[in-house]
Amino acid sequence: MRLVQVTIPAGKRETVLGTLDDEGIDYVVTDETSGREYTGVVYFPLPDNAVEPILDELQELGLEEQSYTVVVDAQTVVSRQFDELEERYSTDDTDEERISRQELHTEAENMTPTFPVYVAMTLISAIVATAGLLLDSPAVVVGSMVIAPLIGPALAASVGTVTDDDEMFWGGLKYQAFGLGLAIAGAAVFAWLLKTANIVPPGIELSSIGEISERFTPDLLLLAVALGAGVAGVLALSTGISVALVGVMIAAALIPPAAAAGIAIAWGLVMETVGATVLVLVNAVSVNLAGVATLWYTGYRPRNWFETDDAHRKMLRNVAAFAAVVLVLSVFLGGVTYSTYQTSVAQQEIRNSAQETLEEAQYEQFTLLELQSSTGQGVTYDQGSIVGINQGITQVTVTVGYENDPDRAALADVLAQRINETVQQDVTVEVRFIEVERRQVG
Structure with missing residues (x-):
């Protein structure tokens, strides 16, 4: 709930108080004795969702140009008339909780x-x-x-x-x-x-x-x-x-x-x-x-209906402009997302290819220890405009363990060939060999 304070310009006192009476609003009026163009100050409590329509109604009387309005939080209001006002302005949607436009x-x-x-x-x-x-x-x-x-x-x-x-x-x-x-x-x-x-x-x-x-x-x-x-x-x-x-x-x-x-x-x-x-x-x-x-x-x-029409046009214009920019840039982000997905799939396929190769009978003396891939980025253009960043695999490093001094060069050639076939592009394949020794304890 809010406590509203409004200064009443000279000649507007009866009009303002009459409006508040018609709305069933409790108010207190103090006389203004400073000798300025105001005749008094009126205080009245309002439910949150009643502030905007009441202030709009008062501003239509010309108060906006001739006076000032202060709206502050109110913790408690004890009044039967306020309860009736709160019930009259109560709603079941978000208007119940939103603050006034002002x-x-x-x-x-x-x-x-x-x-x-x-x-x-x-x-x-x-x-x-x-x-x-x-x-x-x-x-x-x-x-x-x-x-x-x-x-x-x-x-x-x-x-x-x-x-x-x-x-x-x-x-x-x-x-x-x-x-x-x-x-x-x-x-x-x-x-x-x-x-x-x-x-x-x-x-x-x-x-x-x-x-x-x-x-x-x-x-x-x-x-x-x-x-x-x-x-x-x-x-x-x-x-x-x-x-x-x-x-x-x-x-x-x-x-x-x-x-x-x-x-x-x-x-x-x-x-x-x-x-x-x-x-x-x-x-x-x-x-x-x-x-x-x-x-x-x-x-x-906006407050007035003719301002609403103008604001509606501007809102649609701004929303259309914002949406167009988001759409264009989202194409870029979508390209990056798709490229990242493709890279992840390719990395998994490379690992599967290397593992399947080492599981063949002629390579039983070898064991896949680690596989790492490095990625690089490139720009995708469409009619001279940047539409995305491609992220592709540029190098694959395979670490293989071996026993009993087998032919390592032949395996390195086979792994390089099959990895390039898997990704369907030329990538640098580096195969590292580490001698392992197996011992059975116990």
């Missing part, structure tokens, strides 16, 4: 910090995320998400769309674009400094670091994280629930991929830079798309 607008504005604070917090979160990725530390990466200030601009763009506030919409988009660009640049500079100072070992294999490799070759399933974050963020904001934890989820979709892109830039890895950057873009757009769709679905609209 409160939503204010909350969205207040969630974006001042520009200097936004810049500082974004840089800090990007640097912490970069350190966490290089350390392969999930805990440090999560810590970077907690301090990221990206939820405010993301939700501001969504709220600005459905309430027909162009200034809020474009401001949110600009903040997001600047913040993500700053995060990538900050991560790149920090990673380059670590590399130059040899704080990170020069020969480190970035693709072997789990926290980094999953952002270098993004999977289509990661799209669900961004969409879920957008929906959850809007629901938390519109129902008055703390958005702190949801902000972590939105940051999870944006900050680690941005840091991964910065690391790839610092190491001069072109394909990995493309993969991580695409993940940043598709996640950012998905958060906005999910936010706009959820707000419109939960019933938020």
Whole structure:
């Protein structure tokens, strides 16, 4: 429930109080004696879902331009008339819990910090995320998400769309674009400094670091994280629930991929830079798309009917633009996902082929000890545009144990031939032999 405070302009006192009486609302009026253009201040409690329609009705009387309104939380209201009002406005859907459009607008504005604070917090979160990725530390990466200030601009763009506030919409988009660009640049500079100072070992294999490799070759399933974050963020904001934890989820979709892109830039890895950057873009757009769709679905609209029509057109335009970008980038992610699947299948087929070869009678003196495969990346183009990253097997290392000094060269040739036939491409096959000695104890 909310306690609403409204200043009454001169000449509007009877109209305002008459409206509240018609709605059956308890109120208290105090006279304004400051000599300004106000004649009084009226206080009245409202159920959460009654705030928006009552304020809209009062604003239609001209109060918005001539006075100010304050809405605060109220813990308890003891009044039979309030109980009747609460019952009259009660519903069985999400409208029962959502805050008013006016409160939503204010909350969205207040969630974006001042520009200097936004810049500082974004840089800090990007640097912490970069350190966490290089350390392969999930805990440090999560810590970077907690301090990221990206939820405010993301939700501001969504709220600005459905309430027909162009200034809020474009401001949110600009903040997001600047913040993500700053995060990538900050991560790149920090990673380059670590590399130059040899704080990170020069020969480190970035693709072997789990926290980094999953952002270098993004999977289509990661799209669900961004969409879920957008929906959850809007629901938390519109129902008055703390958005702190949801902000972590939105940051999870944006900050680690941005840091991964910065690391790839610092190491001069072109394909990995493309993969991580695409993940940043598709996640950012998905958060906005999910936010706009959820707000419109939960019933938020501009105040006036003619503004609603205009907002509806803008909402459809923005949703169409967001969806088109997500669709195009999802083709890229889908290509990466399919390529990863093919690589996994090929790796299993290579292992099966090597195992079946060593199980043949002429190779009974050999035992498969270990099989490793290295992968490389290449770009897939369609009419001059990048549509995906191919991840293929480039080298296979087979470690074989042997007894009684058999002909090892012949086996190496056979394994190389059969592995190349299995993957249907030329790959480098390295066969390592280790002499084993079997002894029976007891």
